Amino acid sequence: MGHHSDSARERIIDAAEQVVVDLGAGHLTFDAVASRAGVSRGGLLYHFPDKEALLKGMLDRLVERASEGRARKRAELPESMEREIVAHLLSYLEEGDWARRAVSAALIASGAHNPGLLAPVKEKYRKLMDEVTRGGMRLERAAVISLAADGLRILEVLSLSPFEQEERRRIVDEMMALAREGTTEDG
Amino acid sequence: MGHHSDSARERIIDAAEQVVVDLGAGHLTFDAVASRAGVSRGGLLYHFPDKEALLKGMLDRLVERASEGRARKRAELPESMEREIVAHLLSYLEEGDWARRAVSAALIASGAHNPGLLAPVKEKYRKLMDEVTRGGMRLERAAVISLAADGLRILEVLSLSPFEQEERRRIVDEMMALAREGTTEDG
DNA sequence: GTCTATATCAAGATAGAC
DNA sequence: GTCTATCTTGATATAGAC
Numbered sequence: 001m002g003h004h005s006d007s008a009r010e011r012i013i014d015a016a017e018q019v020v021v022d023l024g025a026g027h028l029t030f031d032a033v034a035s036r037a038g039v040s041r042g043g044l045l046y047h048f049p050d051k052e053a054l055l056k057g058m059l060d061r062l063v064e065r066a067s068e069g070r071a072r073k074r075a076e077l078p079e080s081m082e083r084e085i086v087a088h089l090l091s092y093l094e095e096g097d098w099a100r101r102a103v104s105a106a107l108i109a110s111g112a113h114n115p116g117l118l119a120p121v122k123e124k125y126r127k128l129m130d131e132v133t134r135g136g137m138r139l140e141r142a143a144v145i146s147l148a149a150d151g152l153r154i155l156e157v158l159s160l161s162p163f164e165q166e167e168r169r170r171i172v173d174e175m176m177a178l179a180r181e182g183t184t185e186d187g
Numbered sequence: 188m189g190h191h192s193d194s195a196r197e198r199i200i201d202a203a204e205q206v207v208v209d210l211g212a213g214h215l216t217f218d219a220v221a222s223r224a225g226v227s228r229g230g231l232l233y234h235f236p237d238k239e240a241l242l243k244g245m246l247d248r249l250v251e252r253a254s255e256g257r258a259r260k261r262a263e264l265p266e267s268m269e270r271e272i273v274a275h276l277l278s279y280l281e282e283g284d285w286a287r288r289a290v291s292a293a294l295i296a297s298g299a300h301n302p303g304l305l306a307p308v309k310e311k312y313r314k315l316m317d318e319v320t321r322g323g324m325r326l327e328r329a330a331v332i333s334l335a336a337d338g339l340r341i342l343e344v345l346s347l348s349p350f351e352q353e354e355r356r357r358i359v360d361e362m363m364a365l366a367r368e369g370t371t372e373d374g
Numbered sequence: 375g376t377c378t379a380t381a382t383c384a385a386g387a388t389a390g391a392c
Numbered sequence: 393g394t395c396t397a398t399c400t401t402g403a404t405a406t407a408g409a410c
Contacts, residue, residue: 008375026300029403041405043376051404105299111345112296113213118347125342126349139354140361144335147342147358151334154341155312158298160305162313167326171334174327178365195393216385228387230394238386 009047012037013057021099025106055110055117062103063124066091081135081183085142088128089175092149105157141182145175196234199224200244208286212293242297242304249290250311253278268322268370272329275315276362279336292344328369332362 015037019028033054034044048054069091077083111118132142152171155161163171202224206215220241221231235241256278264270298305319329339358342348350358 024300024302030405031403039375040377042378045405046375046377049405108345109296109299112292113211115211115346118345122347122349125347129349138361140357143350143354143358144331144361144365147338148331148335149338150342151337151339155334155337158295158305159302160298160309160312162309162316163330167330170327171330174325174331178331217387218385226393227395229396232387233393233395236387 008039009057012039012044012047012054013061016054016058017099017103020106021102025102025109028106052114052117055107055114058103059107059117059120062100062107063121065100069094082137082179084135085132085137085145085179086176088132088146089149089172089179092153093172101153101157104153108154108157135183137179137182141178145178145182148175195226196244199226199231199234199241200248203241203245204286204290207293208289212289212296215293239301239304242294242301245290246294246304246307249287249294250308252287256281269324269366271322272319272324272332272366273363275319275333276336276359276366279340280359288340288344291340295341295344322370324366324369328365332365332369335362 012033016028016033018036019032023032030041030044030051034041037044044054048057070087073090074083074087077087080086107118128146129139129142132146133139152161152163152168161168199220203215203220205223206219210219217228217231217238221228224231231241235244257274260277261270261274264274267273294305315333316326316329319333320326339348339350339355348355
């Protein structure tokens, strides 16, 4: 937040992401992070007193960037009732972006061990539903589409998706179609 | 498979599930499992030489039981084109069943650390899609519904679902409606 | 704000007796 | 097939110097 040590924090989080991408979620250790960030373990622990703090730092930045990505997509889209959820789908399911995926996997894994770490995400999710339904889409429809996007992303993050590129394209198109349909028909 | 030590294996897997339910995925240790199973660490290690083997045992049983649960639901349903996916939704999203959820969380977490552990699930998923589309449903539609179920389940497993009971009911109903619609209309 | 050094601890894995 | 005992490792966390 404009604090003078933000850049050190950022560098450390960059390094942590790098570690996760290169070595996997299971090798996210202070040692590995510190050496990549160009600081010692002690230096690292000044900024992030324990591992939970580091994970929280990673999560916060991920969430923040997700918001930014969505806002960017929204700005590119014409006004429509389904604009918000389409923007979400486009940014959330964007291909490439391997770093963010690996980091997601690491955070999901940590979340299973560390209940409470992911808690803020629950609140974010509720807000997403609010924004998406504001355009007139029924909650049920918005939820199904959004949950499908989550399912796809998590499967991909865990390398479990059985869908080929072309199938995936069609599946994402189906989500978009359901979004459009969900704002015009009434249930 | 009918081997005389199956019961010991089963007891150990029961114990492992218990540990995950009671203490959380992060406390799934040989010590905790052994003591609950009423064997020593050595005894446990005879059946499961390392942790990966234990996790694989847990996963295999979970997958097997999921198949059985789906078959049971299918048998209760009348013939229809969407029978397979409805059976899947009913058994997969069944409420209660906390043990299976906690175990899922543990396995997801382990999967992020241990690539390859969850690999068999990918194959299972492809087979599910085959069975579900055999009734005449388009792959895109089947995938969206199924992915939404995965998304919901994973959110719940990680305690991230923002939906109240009533909302959840309506969301699951929406999935069912999309399943019926997906077998009658053509896209 | 960053460093070195070290304490502490728990877990996975091994060896070999019974 | 099951046990005890032990080894090894690697990670978190602390204390205190610079």
